[in-house]
Amino acid sequence: MQQTQTGKVKFSRIKGRLHAWFSKPANIILLVFLIALTVLTLYPLLSLLMETFTVHMGKEARAAKLPVGAFTWYHFQRVFATRDNNYSWIQFYKPLLNTLAVSVTSSVIAILFGGMVAFLVTRTNLKYKKFVSAVFTFPYIMPSWTLALFWETFFKNVNIGLKTSNGIMASVFGVYMPEWFVYGYFPIALVLGLHYAPFAYILIGGILRNMDANLEEAATILRTPRWRIIWRITLPIVKPAMLSTFLLVFASSMSAYSVPVFLGSPVRYYVLSTTMKELMNTYKGQAYIIVGVMILFGVAILMLNQKVTNSRKQFTTVTGKSGQISKIDLKRANAPIAIILVIILLLVAVVPLVTFALESLIIKAGDYSLGNMTLDFWVGTGLDKRLDQGDSTGILLNPKVWKALGYSLGLAVTCSVIAGTSGILVGYGVAKRRGSRLANWVSSLSFFPYLMPSLAFGAIYLAMSSNITWLHGFLLLALVGSVKYLPFASRSGVNAMLQLSGEIEEAALITGVPWWKRMLRVIFPIQKSSFLSGYLLPMVSCMRELSLFVLIVPTSNTILTTMLMQYSEKGWAQFGNAINLLIIVVVLLVNFTVNKLTGASIDKGVGG
Amino acid sequence: MKKFLALLMAACMLLSAVPALADVADTVAAAADLTHDELVEKALAETGTFVVAGTTSRITTAAEAFAELYGIEINSTNLKDLEIYTKLESESIDMVMIQDGAQLLDAIDAGIVINYVPASVKADVSEEDQYPLAHQFTNKLFIYNNLGDDVPAIHNVWELTDPSMKERIIFKSPTGEQVNMNFLIMLTSEKWSKKLEEAYKAWKGEDIDLGDYPTAGHKWIAEFLPNCQFGKSDTNIAEEISQETAAGKIGLFVLSKLRSSSVLSDNLTPAQYAASAEGYTVEPFSGFMYPIYAMVSANANRPYTAMLFIEYVMTAEGFAPWGKSIGAYSGNSAIPEKEGDLPLSVWKDTLVEEDPEYILDNFEVEDFVRQYLQ
Incomplete structure (x- = not known):
């Protein structure tokens, strides 16, 4: 009798606790996201693991001498330990070394360049700051292959690569660059470094802008030399941001595909992503192993990053008392530095656009005279009869292009709404339950999709969708896009929520305002621009995304980027260049409009 | 109870529809001797958008002309050879034009694509080019x-x-x-x-x-x-x-x-x-x-239209988008090479x-x- 009563008491206590637990919206949100993210990220990972032990149709079954679907170690043996014809060295070890070299170098370039510009903009009296600040995020907004394509078109010449034709630099200026400068390790690392430098600019710049000036001022009063202040005070403070940048750029560079294809293939410089793409078509099992290796590297760096940031000495960098940050007077160096920076930015952000416009006008490659130019590739008709190449109309008159643009925009908006809203909710949950195990899990899980190479992420979802009949077309694309871009949104969501003091919501809570109303009426308006930035970044990324969607985009509805890839592969360069320009203009317009209307911007999205 | 019965009936209808989709191979086998007119009649009785995919970009031009000729809504895509197989696993495509005979043999064995030689052109296609059917x-x-x-x-x-x-x-x-x-x-x-x-x-x-x-x-x-x-x-x-x-x-x-x-x-x-x-x-x-082969997809929604389209591209009219320039040679021996080009017989001897x-x-x-x- 007593036992039953104790049992009842225990039960009602548990019930009470559960009730209390579930009455907090943050808990429900975290639980829902824990389940959803486990299904959406760990399930693909598990199916990836299974694929590495499974025999697939075609050559794989023949080579493994096993029936399709059988269990096998064959793929592992091939990737890691096949000496015949140097197979493992060619397919795995050499590309791995190249990948590591490129990823580390691009991370260093991004940190140095982005960090330096961030320092110049926030801590000095540099001229043309507004321009630098506005244009610096351009390379990130543009598709990554943009710069690669431009690099090749601009610098190629008859002494290097295919050794057949001259680009603009050689034919117009008579300057012939050496091969190492145009193709292979150096340009791949540089282009990726420049493309991801905005990460460094935003993350490091954010800290430099908000840091307590008293630390530096104290050192100045003690007559510490300027270089020593930077070395002993400024650098240690920005170290965590530098490490975060390293993680982001390393993971992104590792899975970059189009840049190594454009700048590596002509000189037979291969990286893991290019090998993986090639294997994905013929030896799927081996391709998935390579994906696994790439993910492992990402996770390792993520863990290292967490270890370093957790063990670092705690600096209180943002205080209420800090006065004006002292700005270094660049004196006579100001104008030269500013001019050099503006020139670099023009080269990286503006000249490529001009080049694309030019390349979309010329008929025969390499001839930039007026007589060889036409607007046909934009607004021409009957082109299949006249030019015998590509589509029958220019891109602006081609209904397929408009349909693809509509589909791309629809997809981008959908992904941004789902990812952005999820990001805010995750941010709310994590901030409210800060430090709890549940919050940590959800926070880590929501970052995980970032470490999965886009191409592989798409491939895994494709494999999954073949077993789920309703998961096709737009729904599949939207789901994949939303999950993949969630890290951006959840990051900005968490940061925005952490900045909010709990009291703000408590006031509303006491007066009995329901949760959704508190979110809509209190929290959202305060952090509006940060939240909207969390929507903007997935949208911009989605508009210019190729690798993620290339395998899963339905044949009946292409998006602009896959269309561009098809044109490029067919060698219809002018149509390709015109579409590329169209994508960039649309993305810049979206970014600009959202920025002007709401104050949201990419830098707030990344930096929080 | 009524609701339950209605649901049960709906489920039965759905289930009975599945074998119909799965039997494309039987449909194609049974259609081996159909005349052109019979094929047209059956193709026009089919519904839905007709989807074709191919490694050759000119499939779009051919598909548009075909759509106009028979008043069929059509969707055509240009894909790389290995991408087509990936797409066939996840999407409904009616007909494909594909290169790489080795991979194709595997795909035929796996039942992913089905070979079909139109009766009306069979006599003009040499025996070794009939399985798999070489379109060009x-x-x-x-x-x-x-x-x-x-x-x-x-x-x-x-x-x-x-x-x-x-x-x-x-x-x-x-x-x-x-x-x-x-x-x-x-x-x-x-x-x-x-x-x-x-x-x-x-x-x-x-x-x-x-x-x-x-x-x-x-x-x-x-x-x-x-x-x-x-x-x-x-x-x-x-x-x-x-x-x-x-x-x-x-x-x-x-x-x-x-x-x-x-x-x-x-x-x-x-x-x-x-x-x-x-x-x-x-x-x-x-x-x-x-060769570039013309195949019916096993997951075709419009198998008869797929067969009619294969017949169409094997005729001089359907081959026109390719035949108008050098470097494309029809699998149908009655269609000559483009003027100024060397005949297929020369290429067969020298390549x-x-x-x-x-x-x-x-x-x-x-x-x-x-x-x-x-």
Whole structure:
């Protein structure tokens, strides 16, 4: 009798606790996201693991001498330990070394360049700051292959690569660059470094802008030399941001595909992503192993990053008392530095656009005279009869292009709404339950999709969708896009929520305002621009995304980027260049409009 | 109860609809002897958008003309060979035009695509081209830039292995397009190795020393590939080699690219054209040739329309988008080659053709090839 009563008491206590637990919206949100993210990220990972032990149709079954679907170690043996014809060295070890070299170098370039510009903009009296600040995020907004394509078109010449034709630099200026400068390790690392430098600019710049000036001022009063202040005070403070940048750029560079294809293939410089793409078509099992290796590297760096940031000495960098940050007077160096920076930015952000416009006008490659130019590739008709190449109309008159643009925009908006809203909710949950195990899990899980190479992420979802009949077309694309871009949104969501003091919501809570109303009426308006930035970044990324969607985009509805890839592969360069320009203009317009209307911007999205 | 019954009936209807989709193979087998009119009648009775996908970009033009002729809503896409199989696994496509016979045989065996030879054109398609049905043949030829003093007008393919040809040959990477790999695998066959041995003797005046290479084909591959540069696409290679600044270069690419407006085709000469005009032969081959096959997809929603479209592209009218320029040869022998081009019979004698069975049995040559792509 007593036992039953104790049992009842225990039960009602548990019930009470559960009730209390579930009455907090943050808990429900975290639980829902824990389940959803486990299904959406760990399930693909598990199916990836299974694929590495499974025999697939075609050559794989023949080579493994096993029936399709059988269990096998064959793929592992091939990737890691096949000496015949140097197979493992060619397919795995050499590309791995190249990948590591490129990823580390691009991370260093991004940190140095982005960090330096961030320092110049926030801590000095540099001229043309507004321009630098506005244009610096351009390379990130543009598709990554943009710069690669431009690099090749601009610098190629008859002494290097295919050794057949001259680009603009050689034919117009008579300057012939050496091969190492145009193709292979150096340009791949540089282009990726420049493309991801905005990460460094935003993350490091954010800290430099908000840091307590008293630390530096104290050192100045003690007559510490300027270089020593930077070395002993400024650098240690920005170290965590530098490490975060390293993680982001390393993971992104590792899975970059189009840049190594454009700048590596002509000189037979291969990286893991290019090998993986090639294997994905013929030896799927081996391709998935390579994906696994790439993910492992990402996770390792993520863990290292967490270890370093957790063990670092705690600096209180943002205080209420800090006065004006002292700005270094660049004196006579100001104008030269500013001019050099503006020139670099023009080269990286503006000249490529001009080049694309030019390349979309010329008929025969390499001839930039007026007589060889036409607007046909934009607004021409009957082109299949006249030019015998590509589509029958220019891109602006081609209904397929408009349909693809509509589909791309629809997809981008959908992904941004789902990812952005999820990001805010995750941010709310994590901030409210800060430090709890549940919050940590959800926070880590929501970052995980970032470490999965886009191409592989798409491939895994494709494999999954073949077993789920309703998961096709737009729904599949939207789901994949939303999950993949969630890290951006959840990051900005968490940061925005952490900045909010709990009291703000408590006031509303006491007066009995329901949760959704508190979110809509209190929290959202305060952090509006940060939240909207969390929507903007997935949208911009989605508009210019190729690798993620290339395998899963339905044949009946292409998006602009896959269309561009098809044109490029067919060698219809002018149509390709015109579409590329169209994508960039649309993305810049979206970014600009959202920025002007709401104050949201990419830098707030990344930096929080 | 009524609701339950309605649900049960709906479920039964759904289930009964599944076998109908799965039986495309039976439908195609039963339609083997259908006349054109019968095919039209059955195709027009089908509903939904007709979806075609192909490795050739001109499938779109053909599909649009077909749609207009029969008043059918159509959707056509241009995809790469291996992408098509990935798409077939996840999407409903009615008909495909695809290259790489070896992979295709595997796909037919796996029941992913179904072979269909229209009764109305059967008599005009040679027996060896009926399974799988070859819609057309495409040739990739040695084509050189004819400017300057050092024109690589080759008479023997062993000339391409000479150190003086280093970085003067442009090809598309064999790992980027399987037909290129198939061509290299074919060279290791008995037939082509023997021909290469003879050609070597004709070139050097002495018997070939194979060293560690198993065949003359292996030796040629090992000495040819290091001299090559790899272009992005055949159009890109054609454009690059046709430049005035590209004198002394030679490529191995699709002949039909000479039609492209961005290519300076006057600067290019196919080695076989020169050989035929001047009465010599390029020993032992002047390039290679592969079929593009027309297949019904096993997950077709409109199998009869797919068969009607295959019949259509096998006629002169349906072949027009390809036949209007050089470098495309119909599998239907009644359709002649484009004026000014050499007939298919000449190409069959002078080019390396795919043997899907041999390629499937010797796919490990790919590993051998890969080491020379580094």
